[in-house]
Amino acid sequence: MNEVKCLLVVLAFSLFGVQNLFAQERSLTPYEEQYMKLAGDAMYKIGDALNEKATPEEKFVMGLLMSKKMEPIYQAQTDYEKFVAAEKFLNEFLGPYYLFTPETYLEYELQSVANWYFSEKTKLRKYRTEVDEERDRLWKTEWKLHNMVGYM
DSSP states (O other): OOHHHHHHHHHHHHHHHHHHHTGGGOOSOHHHHHHHHHHHHHHHHHHHHHHHHOOHHHHHHHHHHHHHHTHHHHHOOSHHHHHHHHHHHHHHHHHHHHHSOOOSHHHHHHHHHHHHHHHHHHHHGGGOOHHHHHHHHHHHHHHHHHHHHHHO
16 A cells, blocks of 8 residues: 555544544534544545555655644644644645646646535534534634744
């Protein structure tokens, strides 16, 4: 199995297995649990696109890029931190493919994944509750404070 796909499969299993491994720490809301399933599915689709359409050089570059960008997911201490890190990774990784015109077949495939992911994410938003909104606001505030401290 290709190294990039293997990396994504491991991440997807860790995203799916979060609730089972930490059953006593049921810290995710139903919306967040549904999102984590969506994130796992997106990781599989990215892996399939890279495995099937990427040249060896593209696989190497993508593997390096993704391993660095996925570090926060692996370092997350709680289910909610995994949720935030996975969402940030997918938004940053798939965002450009959603916005720009693809120039290669791989970019076309990743744009297809991005279109699917952002469409499904939009559908999922109808399940967000006030608790989800408050957690999101709190996380954004903490993130801004964390980044401001980094610049001081």
